[in-house]
Amino acid sequence: MRITCPLCGERDRREFYYVGDAVALNRPDPDAGDVVWDDYVHNRDNPAGVTRDLWYHESGCASWIVVTRNTITHEVLETALASDVKEATS
């Protein structure tokens, strides 16, 4: 699997650390309560198909990247800087 870093270009998967589902872009309000926070921290859609997750370009430019990816085929469909995604959705 190769991942295209928006800054560095296409790189081997080994350069990246996988953090998990890109839910971290939608962090709830600190006072949202235990049900909301449980859902945010633990529960996942866990899709068989297209998903969005966060990867950290640990052995590269140290940017956080939102990777849109197919969990059945391992195909990487799209990558974007997490900061850009966050800005576009906020």
Added chain:
Amino acid sequence: MRFSGLKVLTEGLRGNKGWQAHWRDAQPKAEYDMIIIGGGGHGLSTAYYLAKNHGMTNIAVVEKGYLGGGNVGRNTTIVRANYFLPGNSEFYSHSLKLWEGLEEDLNYNVMHSQRGLINLFHSDGQRDAFARRGNAMINQGDDAILLDREGVRKKLPYLDFDNGRFPIYGGLYHPRGGTARHDAVAWGYARGASDRGVDLIQNCEVTGIDIEGGVVQGVQTSRGPIRAKKVGIVVAGRSGQVAAMAGRRLPIESHVLQAFVTEGLKPVIDHVISFGMGHFYISQSDKGGLVFGGDLDFYASYASRGNLPMKEHVMEAGMTLMPMIGKAKVLRSWGGIMDMTPDGSPIIDKMDGIDGLYIDCGWNYGGFKAVPASGWSMAHLMATDTPHEVAKGFRLDRFRTGVGIIDEEGTGSQHNLH
């Protein structure tokens, strides 16, 4: 049909023409008392113990593919009870006891081989941790022997003891640990359940779960609707998709775990050996193949196959530990879909807020050895509506409340850490 030495002998003399199918190929009825979704190891053992322990026989197991076609047929077959934390410890202890009587109980040769498991350690700190683990195992009533370096050398002379990075200090020896023939476990439970009247329905994919007023009514399948008073979801890596049919999200992320097998070799590795520092473990099958694996690829996946970086890592770890296997040729590698929970421990519980819906999932990468006790406990839960004593820690709400987190590795209750 019962297996016996005499039967094997007479069939051998008669050209093996008298063997029959091991289970009925059942067609779905309109209604059952209970439906188990998932015909893998855990689902089949749940059905078997519902019939055997609780006298429930108006049951169907619905499986979208063929019986035993998922993780029970794709694992590295290790059976052990070397857990440390309360919650896990009594559960796996119970499971190992069931394993020890399984062949007699099922009248089926699951080739359970208690060849002994050795977890290697490589530092004083790790020795202390393993000594504690061994004491916990003994306190639970299981067996553990702390071997020093020479003790390990006597059993495993072929290891590289003087590796510069991870010199071997010793090992925690669990003599009752070992392996079993994975497919036969599914087949044995299937036959036992079918003989007791359970309908095993293959090629029947569940497409919906019918719930009215917070009460389960049955399931929709590719072969039509089937009504049931109780439904158990026992679908491992696919838990997320099936729970979504009931409108629920689970604390599960499905990951790929790879395994490997070499060409058949003469007997060379007598035990199950785990090399935690390299995330590598190995045993030798009765056919002679070296069966080994490593860690997760560490990204969500349903591909049932992994990528090259982890393959390379596993091979390197194997060569670090036992250079003698370097010339063995790898025949196959494959991946399984692991239902990973945040704390690395499983869930056997009611689905809160939906009467009659139960879930058994979150087996992470250790589900095979749990097959007997998981089915035993899930059957108890579904039949009596109370958790079984050995599985009462496997609650779904522990993540929300933070009470009763079972973090065996001590890495934190968070996805992607186990």
